[in-house]
Amino acid sequence: MTAAIPASLVEPRRARARRPFLYIGVGIIGVLVLLGALGPLFVANPAALVAPAFQPPSAAHWFGTDSFGRDIFARSVHAIWIDLALGVTVAVLAMIIGSAVGVVSGYLGGKVDDIVMRAVDVLMAFPGFILAMILLVSIGDSIPNLAIALAVAQIAPFVRLVRAKALSERELEYVSAARVSGAGWLRVAFRHVLPNSIRPAAVQLTLVCGYSILNVAGLAYLGVGIHPPTAEWGVMVAEGAANMLTGQWWTAFFPGLMIAITVMALHFIGDELAGDRA
Amino acid sequence: MSRLSIQGLTVEVAASGARILDDVSLEIAPGEIVGLVGESGSGKSMTSLATMGILPPGIRQTAGRFLVDGVDVTAQRQRSVESRFAMIFQNPRDSLNPLMRVGQQIARMVALHQGLDRRAAQAAAVELLGRVHIASPEQTARAYPHQLSGGMCQRVMVAMALACRPSLLIADEPTTALDVTVQAQILDLIVELTEQTGCGVLLVTHDLGVVAETCDRVNVLYRGDLVESGPTAEVFSAPQHEYTRYLLEAGRELEVDDGAA
Amino acid sequence: MALLEAEELRKRFTTGRRTVDALAGVSASLEAGRTLAIVGESGSGKSTFGSIVAGLQRASGGVLRFDGQEVGRRAYRGELRRRIQMVFQSPLQSLDPKFRVEATLAEPLMLLGGLSRREAGARVDELLDMVHLPRELRRRYPGELSGGQQQRVAIARALAPGPELVVLDEPTSGLDQSVRGRIVALLRELQAERGMAYVFITHDIDVASAIAHEVVVMQRGQIVERGDRASVLTAPRHPYTRALLAAVPTMDPGRRRHRDAAGSEADASPTHEEK
Numbered sequence: 001m002t003a004a005i006p007a008s009l010v011e012p013r014r015a016r017a018r019r020p021f022l023y024i025g026v027g028i029i030g031v032l033v034l035l036g037a038l039g040p041l042f043v044a045n046p047a048a049l050v051a052p053a054f055q056p057p058s059a060a061h062w063f064g065t066d067s068f069g070r071d072i073f074a075r076s077v078h079a080i081w082i083d084l085a086l087g088v089t090v091a092v093l094a095m096i097i098g099s100a101v102g103v104v105s106g107y108l109g110g111k112v113d114d115i116v117m118r119a120v121d122v123l124m125a126f127p128g129f130i131l132a133m134i135l136l137v138s139i140g141d142s143i144p145n146l147a148i149a150l151a152v153a154q155i156a157p158f159v160r161l162v163r164a165k166a167l168s169e170r171e172l173e174y175v176s177a178a179r180v181s182g183a184g185w186l187r188v189a190f191r192h193v194l195p196n197s198i199r200p201a202a203v204q205l206t207l208v209c210g211y212s213i214l215n216v217a218g219l220a221y222l223g224v225g226i227h228p229p230t231a232e233w234g235v236m237v238a239e240g241a242a243n244m245l246t247g248q249w250w251t252a253f254f255p256g257l258m259i260a261i262t263v264m265a266l267h268f269i270g271d272e273l274a275g276d277r278a
Numbered sequence: 279m280s281r282l283s284i285q286g287l288t289v290e291v292a293a294s295g296a297r298i299l300d301d302v303s304l305e306i307a308p309g310e311i312v313g314l315v316g317e318s319g320s321g322k323s324m325t326s327l328a329t330m331g332i333l334p335p336g337i338r339q340t341a342g343r344f345l346v347d348g349v350d351v352t353a354q355r356q357r358s359v360e361s362r363f364a365m366i367f368q369n370p371r372d373s374l375n376p377l378m379r380v381g382q383q384i385a386r387m388v389a390l391h392q393g394l395d396r397r398a399a400q401a402a403a404v405e406l407l408g409r410v411h412i413a414s415p416e417q418t419a420r421a422y423p424h425q426l427s428g429g430m431c432q433r434v435m436v437a438m439a440l441a442c443r444p445s446l447l448i449a450d451e452p453t454t455a456l457d458v459t460v461q462a463q464i465l466d467l468i469v470e471l472t473e474q475t476g477c478g479v480l481l482v483t484h485d486l487g488v489v490a491e492t493c494d495r496v497n498v499l500y501r502g503d504l505v506e507s508g509p510t511a512e513v514f515s516a517p518q519h520e521y522t523r524y525l526l527e528a529g530r531e532l533e534v535d536d537g538a539a
Numbered sequence: 540m541a542l543l544e545a546e547e548l549r550k551r552f553t554t555g556r557r558t559v560d561a562l563a564g565v566s567a568s569l570e571a572g573r574t575l576a577i578v579g580e581s582g583s584g585k586s587t588f589g590s591i592v593a594g595l596q597r598a599s600g601g602v603l604r605f606d607g608q609e610v611g612r613r614a615y616r617g618e619l620r621r622r623i624q625m626v627f628q629s630p631l632q633s634l635d636p637k638f639r640v641e642a643t644l645a646e647p648l649m650l651l652g653g654l655s656r657r658e659a660g661a662r663v664d665e666l667l668d669m670v671h672l673p674r675e676l677r678r679r680y681p682g683e684l685s686g687g688q689q690q691r692v693a694i695a696r697a698l699a700p701g702p703e704l705v706v707l708d709e710p711t712s713g714l715d716q717s718v719r720g721r722i723v724a725l726l727r728e729l730q731a732e733r734g735m736a737y738v739f740i741t742h743d744i745d746v747a748s749a750i751a752h753e754v755v756v757m758q759r760g761q762i763v764e765r766g767d768r769a770s771v772l773t774a775p776r777h778p779y780t781r782a783l784l785a786a787v788p789t790m791d792p793g794r795r796r797h798r799d800a801a802g803s804e805a806d807a808s809p810t811h812e813e814k
Binding site: 459486528531 | 580581686715716717718719720742743744749782783785786787788789790791792
């Protein structure tokens with residue numbers, strides 16, 4: 001019965017300022033969101049041929065022009081929306097599906113748990129990328145299907161994190177109390193255990209968002225999911241890749257840079273959130 | 279001359295300045311068992327941690343002195359080692375290293391304080407286990423904490439405390455997590471060893487019954503303030519402060535009316 | 540006819556290589572409106588017994604009867620679930636940290652009382668009044684309440700569906716000593732008002748004596764002594780009961796350190812090491 005001092009009282013306010021990466025990450029994402037929302041009003045149409053092809057970066061065309069003469073910066077800005085929205089959608093979908101599976105598996109335990117965990121093991125044996133491709137090929141190549149396929153390919157960390165927490169939460173007395181109050185297992189699992197087990201998964205969300213963007217871009221590069229002439233970073237990298245050898249480096253470099261910055265910012269946020277948890 | 283004299287101890291939360299202990303003073307004579315009683319939030323555990331010099335991060339001692347046999351030891355960096363304070367905690371199993379055999383843990387303490395070599399320290403550890411009335415000391419010394427019951431773990435803690443030939447033993451709720459029959463045995467053990475070694479004991483507890491049966495003097499802590507202090511019999515029969523009266527009444531409400539007491 | 544009857548109840552756990560009999564043939568009965576205190580230390584099986592009576596676990600053998608009907612073969616549902624309720628040991632742990640007080644209290648009303656969400660919400664105030672808590676607390680989270688307040692909420696939740704039997708597993712052990720008396724008083728008051736039977740599980744003889752009509756002492760899965768409160772506490776027959784009574788620290792400074800060596804060191808207990 002020793003009195004415990006709540007952590008909130010103990011942590012000095014100064015420590016909170018010493019988390020530059022979090023602010024950098026949030027800042028970058030904030031800028032991207034603004035740019036993605038407002039940018040299309042100010043930059044050229046992504047399909048417009050505004051200049052001769054293969055112009056290097058200049059004051060007029062910050063990222064240069066591509067093989068058709070389209071402004072790469074304009075296309076990159078238009079692509080922000082697609083990549084971010086897809087990334088977030090996939091991550092949220094993966095979390096929803098993964099958490100539901102995880103909490104049921106963790107709470108029920110026994111055979112259900114065994115089967116589910118072996119199934120997840122099988123899922124994890126495939127690189128996410130390959131798995132998404134296989135799924136897309138089987139269910140058809142469209143943007144909604146892309147989101148579903150990528151989500152399914154990434155449920156594993158959510159399943160494991162939520163299941164692990166559910167395993168310990170289910171031993172706690174409030175779970176027994178809910179049963180005594182008349183709750184069936186479904187209600188106990190989703191109304192009581194899940195909200196108390198979701199925290200570690202929520203942290204994983206930003207990281208999975210980053211991976212999703214990489215996967216979307218990667219698949220587009222391979223011609224799966226999103227196709228030209230849609231302006232999307234992966235597509236643009238694909239279109240520009242061949243030009244690296246012929247000297248027009250900017251056609252692939254800048255879209256690639258956008259991917260890198262976005263994913264990095266998301267990881268900064270995710271790492272800081274994860275580091276907070278003891 | 280008191281063995282331990284705490285004078286004007288004030289402990290605060292570093293960030294907010296909230297006071298956990300406010301100008302607390304108490305004395306412990308050699309061979310005396312002094313109780314420190316209070317409910318949760320009274321600051322009683324902080325008193326023991328402050329004395330040992332192991333306040334948690336974010337909590338600071340902002341005033342107060344510690345005197346051992348009249349000598350001011352407040353400035354010592356490793357007060358517990360240099361002045362030979364030993365402490366046993368509420369959850370004995372949590373205080374023991376789960377990956378190390380208990381005999382080895384005691385031997386380490388012995389080696390640290392008595393400077394013996396490995397073999398001599400091991401032998402001393404077994405002897406200490408015997409002193410705390412553990413039935414088969416050699417066998418127990420080879421056991422891991424999770425193989426022992428709560429009561430036996432607490433005895434191991436007491437043995438470790440003895441390893442430094444303590445001048446002061448602080449027992450922070452040593453029996454709260456134990457079954458009542460085991461509680462009685464641990465308290466008997468503490469009393470016996472106090473009589474043998476003449477060390478002072480600060481017994482921190484919320485249980486007035488424990489205080490009544492083992493403590494020579496008692497101090498009552500309420501929200502960081504020391505509200506009453508005196509010989510146990512006096513405080514129990516004629517409490518001065520209303521909080522003390524409140525605690526005594528609440529405790530007596532539930533007393534077994536068995537006619538024998 | 541007794542409200543609750545247990546005949547030779549058994550519970551066996553097998554973990555890895557060890558097989559443990561948490562209950563080795565326990566028989567007891569309880570009349571409506573009365574309190575049966577089950578006293579024992581860790582490993583005695585008292586919590587297992589309570590858990591089986593409350594329908595949280597299934598017995599490995601023996602028979603349990605409630606109001607003449609055999610129960611325990613299947614999970615408690617509907618009427619049976621409503622009639623047998625439970626209060627747990629750790630008040631903070633037994634309340635869902637994400638649920639406000641009103642949500643916690645409304646849940647049994649909706650699930651067992653068949654009330655709609657709005658009806659249940661309206662009844663919350665009554666429940667808080669019943670356990671003498673201020674109505675303003677209904678929007679609070681468990682972490683914002685004191686231990687005593689949390690336990691009162693837990694009691695209100697147990698009483699919400701109007702049970703006839705309540706199992707209380709160490710309801711005062713996690714509370715400060717000064718608060719214990721008041722919780723016990725509340726429980727007695729509620730029993731007098733509503734005529735509920737209590738199965739009161741505790742290691743603390745003081746608390747048992749304040750509330751029990753009958754007392755049963757358990758050790759290692761078996762009942763070693765039973766009787767009404769007065770006889771068990773003032774004239775115990777079994778040596779273990781005597782050891783328990785002798786070990787309890789009393790508040791009399793005159794009775795110092797002269798306990799006779801009360802039995803040998805308790806062996807490592809079957810299911811739990813500490814309480």
